[in-house]
Amino acid sequence: MTPTLLQAADWLFVADNLGLLLRGTAVTVALTAASILLGFVVGFPAGALEVYGSGLPKRAVERAGVVLRGTPLLVIIMMLYFVVSVSDSAFATATAALGLRSAAYQTQIFRGALQSVDEGQLEAARAVAMSRFEAIRHVVVPQALRRSVPGFQNEFTIVLKDTSIAIVIGIGELLTTGQNLYEGGRSTAALEIFLAVSLIYFVLTFATNRSLDRLSDRYAVPEGTA
Amino acid sequence: MTRPLLDIDDLYKSYGSEDVLEGVDLEMDRGDVTVLIGPSGSGKSTLLRCVNQLTDIDSGTVALDGTDVTRPEADVNELRKQVGMVFQDFNLFAHLTALGNVTLGPRKVLGMDADEARERGREHLEQVGLLDQADSYPAELSGGQQQRVGIARALAMDPELLLFDEPTSALDPELVGEVVDVMRDLADRGITMLVVSHEMGFARSAASDIVFLDDGEIVEHGPPEQLFETPEADRTREFLGRLQTEHEGTP
Numbered sequence: 001m002t003p004t005l006l007q008a009a010d011w012l013f014v015a016d017n018l019g020l021l022l023r024g025t026a027v028t029v030a031l032t033a034a035s036i037l038l039g040f041v042v043g044f045p046a047g048a049l050e051v052y053g054s055g056l057p058k059r060a061v062e063r064a065g066v067v068l069r070g071t072p073l074l075v076i077i078m079m080l081y082f083v084v085s086v087s088d089s090a091f092a093t094a095t096a097a098l099g100l101r102s103a104a105y106q107t108q109i110f111r112g113a114l115q116s117v118d119e120g121q122l123e124a125a126r127a128v129a130m131s132r133f134e135a136i137r138h139v140v141v142p143q144a145l146r147r148s149v150p151g152f153q154n155e156f157t158i159v160l161k162d163t164s165i166a167i168v169i170g171i172g173e174l175l176t177t178g179q180n181l182y183e184g185g186r187s188t189a190a191l192e193i194f195l196a197v198s199l200i201y202f203v204l205t206f207a208t209n210r211s212l213d214r215l216s217d218r219y220a221v222p223e224g225t226a
Numbered sequence: 227m228t229r230p231l232l233d234i235d236d237l238y239k240s241y242g243s244e245d246v247l248e249g250v251d252l253e254m255d256r257g258d259v260t261v262l263i264g265p266s267g268s269g270k271s272t273l274l275r276c277v278n279q280l281t282d283i284d285s286g287t288v289a290l291d292g293t294d295v296t297r298p299e300a301d302v303n304e305l306r307k308q309v310g311m312v313f314q315d316f317n318l319f320a321h322l323t324a325l326g327n328v329t330l331g332p333r334k335v336l337g338m339d340a341d342e343a344r345e346r347g348r349e350h351l352e353q354v355g356l357l358d359q360a361d362s363y364p365a366e367l368s369g370g371q372q373q374r375v376g377i378a379r380a381l382a383m384d385p386e387l388l389l390f391d392e393p394t395s396a397l398d399p400e401l402v403g404e405v406v407d408v409m410r411d412l413a414d415r416g417i418t419m420l421v422v423s424h425e426m427g428f429a430r431s432a433a434s435d436i437v438f439l440d441d442g443e444i445v446e447h448g449p450p451e452q453l454f455e456t457p458e459a460d461r462t463r464e465f466l467g468r469l470q471t472e473h474e475g476t477p
Contacts, residue, residue, distance in 0.1 A: 117320075123280060124317035124376075128331030128383055129306035138334055143321045221321045222365040 010189035014196050017181055024177030025200050031094055031163045031173055036156060038099025043106025050107060051114045052136065061107070068104035073165055076101055081169045094166040102159050109151035113144035149216040156212070157205045164201075174200060229292050231256045231418055232277065232387060237286035239272055239442075246272045248442040249286070254387070254420060254435075259413045261429040261450075262422045264439035265465060270422040273439065274389050277420065278309040291386065307335065310380030314392040316372040318364040324351060324375045325360040328382045336383070343382075350378040354408050370401030374408055381412075388412070390421040424469060430454065438462045 014021075046061045053061070068076070077097040080086050087093050117140045125135030164175040172180075178197040182190040232254040239247040246269045254260055262270045275281035277288055279295065279302045288296045295305045319327050328347040332338040338346070351357045354374035364372055373393055380388055390409065394402045406428045413419060413432040423429065429436060429450055436453040438446040438461075446453060446462045457463045 118317070120313060120315055120317035121319055124311075124313060124319070124379075125330075127278060127280065127306060127311040127313075128379065129303040129335045130331070131303060134334055138330060139319050139321075146321070222363040223320065 006192065007188065010186065010192040013181075013186045013189045014192050017185070018196075020177055020181065021174065021196060021200065024172055024174040025204070027091075027172055027177075028160070028163050028174040028201075029204065031091065031098065031166060031171070032156075032160045034095040035098035035102055035159050035163070038095060039102030039106045039155070039159070042100070042103035044110050046103060046107040047110030047114060048136070050111045052132075065104045065107050068101055069108075071101075073097065073101050073162055074168065077165060078168060090166070090169045090171045093169060094163070094171055098159055098162060098166075101162075102155060105155050105158075106152070109148050109155060110144065112151070113148035114140060116147055117143045143221075146216065146219060146221065149212060153209050153212050156208060160205055160208070161201055228255070230254055231258075231291055232420070233287075233289040233292075234273075234277070235287045235289070237273070237276060237288065238284045239269075239276060239281065240284060246442050247276070247283075250439075250442070250444055252437065252444065252447075254418060256386075256418055257416045258434045259419045259421065259432055260435040260437060261433040262420070262437050262439055263424060263429070263465070263469075264445075268439045269442045270439050271391050274311075274391050274420060274422055277387075277389060278306050278311055280311075303335070307383060308386040309389060310383055310385035310387070311389045312373070312376050312380050312391065312393050314395050316364070316369070316376045316396070318372055318375055318379070320364050323361050323363055324356060324367065324371075324378075327364070327375055328378045331379065331383050347378075347382055350381045351375070353381065353411075354378045355404075368401060369397045370404045373397065373405045377405075377408055377412075387418045387420065390419060390423060392422050394423065394425055426454075426469070438465065440465065 046065070049058055049061045050065075077094060080097050081090065081093045086096055121139050121143075122135050125139040126132065130138065163173055166173050167176045167179065170176065174197055178193045182193050230253040232252070234250055234252040237247050237250040238245075250269075250273060252260070252273075262273065264270050272281055276283050279288075283296055286296075287294050290305060290308060294300065295302075319330060322330060325344060325347050328350050329338075329340070329343040332343045332346065333340060348357060348360060351360055354377050356371060356374050356378065359367060359371060359375075362371075364375070367375065373396075377388075377393075393409065394405050397405065402425065406425055409419070409421070409428060410432045421428070421433075433450050436448060436450050437444055438453065438457075438459075440461050445459050446457060453462065454466065457466060
């Protein structure tokens, strides 16, 4: 028997279990959304702190980022689940791990975007009597958010695919669902299952990137010599 | 005697070991148009930036309408509501249209409602001849147009005093005229202006006072005809001579 060959019967098996795979997909999407959101809520202020902050808060954020970016995601997730036990819920633990790791990367995306806005505009905003906070909020942030879209698209794609690492703590996301299908159901269908799973990941990343492109075009502002 | 609108007294400023301003005294009355000239590095821009506190001073005082704005407890944003600034590099808000640039300050700082801010913003754009570009973004405007939007943005706050930091230095020569025309118009309307510029045409025709600054000190101060025709100090004569040669040197 050559189990790796594509077989019609195996494709039928995939089709029969499409509902299960889609349920796994829903978990993957939820995990991605929660992690990206956590990453944004923590990462955006952290990026602003790295640019505009000073003293202890700035140093703390910078060091936490270095540690998080320097640790494999698999290690973070296993530490949080098996050692620290932040939560009994595997989903919450995976969200915390993916979200914190993403926060560390989103911090860098927003730091770069904030720094890219010309200092003179901040000064011009101060000159019309805005406070530093108002100037950053009304002048720098709207431009920085636009410029952070390409970096954010990368980050989104990475987080979506890295949700598969949650397999090690037994969450029923897309990859886990696929694995259960061939281990508990039909072992010859492994190739077909992995192809189907890959296709679903691809469709998700592609569709989201396209949507973000649209969003970015819609709020685009002519750029140039200014 | 009425008190001066701007009263700078014994102002000192240094960056590290470099002394930029060394005891500057300057007074301006309402309606004055004072043009600051001097070699690069003489402290002109620093002096201007000390007036609206974009640069901290080391010692001395800056008083606006009798209020010392440099004392530690002074509210710098109250000061800046009354002192507008036009920058060499325009520094327009790149994500906002011309009208958006002009209305942002009145809306966010003065609390004006959006409709009123737009209506008044249009008036200010009309004043600088750019009402037809209200919906253009900075990147779609020429340098001269951008600088006129910069002027309208400063006017929109209805300031007591307008500061101009080399407003035409970043412009192509053929675009200088449109900005100078707007500035001359403001001067004619009695707006108090402190201008760092070497546009001699503007200085001769619109200025009430010329101040020559060199090495952080005011060397000479007087009405344009006196300072340009019969300068007293050697340093002034030398500088004016150099300036003239440069201008004749460029076609």
